[in-house]
Amino acid sequence: MKERLEGLKLEALQELKQVASQGELNDLRIKYLGKKGALTEILRGMGGLSAEERPIIGQVANDVRAAIEEVIAEKQDAYERAETEGRLRAETIDVTLPGRPFQQGSIHPLNKVIQDIEDIFIGMGYTVAEGPEVESDYYNFEALNLPKDHPARDMQDSFYITEEFLMRTQTSPVQIRTMEARKGEAPVKIICPGRVYRRDDDDATHSFQFHQIEGLVVDRNIRMSDLNGTLKQFVQEMFGKQTQIRLRPSFFPFTEPSAEVDVTCVQCGGNGCxxxxxxxxxxxxxxxxxHPNVLIAGGFDPEEYSGFAFGMGVERIAMLKYGVDDIRHFYTNDLRFLKQFSSK
Incomplete structure (x- = not known):
């Protein structure tokens, strides 16, 4: 058996000298040292040896295994080094090459306008309030002085989910929820940004989904002049110190008196264009x-408190600020359009 082991060793070492790849090396390892390999087959015959012969043959077998494993390990290490060196050569970086331009993203123009508006009103002491986009009919209409049979509901063609729930048509419900949470404690001074939904035309100036920012102030002795001064400060910070405002009588169910607010044209400065x-x-x-009914719905006594409210479409402000003539540009994800605002 000793001769067989020595012969196996010579045969294995000779074959290992001629190995040309890692695959062949692995095949030879299995052939000679695997569970069903040649060395294992020889060692199965040790059961027929005498007690004196077994330690001697066992030592020879260990020496044979060690010699074969040493050669295999050396060749495996050589292959791995060669592979690493080849990979490093292939991945070499030419530091003299010019750098590749890095495309940096920017804030979407609508988000930028929202942030600008929030910053202006936060600077005036307002806090930002938010609420659900799926709203109950009560908060979206009834608490805002729009009972179920009110004709003004036709002004806002709505997306109803059930008879009592709909996609909010305005962010005004946040005003009611905030007043309720205050439990009659003044002052209330908030702005409410968010998405709103109406079954509207899809054209250059309308969309079924758009963004609003509404504001609410409730306290003792709030007057129309406070509203006028607040809006004047806002438009001058948004469009420039030269911008003027005017208030025209209008109708909204949740305010009384109500007004449409105009600004001097941002394109011609009021000269006409x-x-x-x-x-x-x-x-x-x-x-x-x-409106007193809205104050009551929010938990405030209209005999003691008054307030003003306002609401603006973010897309409308953005179109005026940036000179955009089609609201759909904000939603088409056209990089040629969006890149124009990367530095604004």
């Missing part, structure tokens, strides 16, 4: 003094 239809003015938002 195609954008303002030669009037020198552009409508940007609606506002008014909070």
């Amino acid at each position: 195609r954008v303002c239809k030669q009037t020198g003015w552009l409508e940007i938002l609606g506002a008014g003094m909070v």
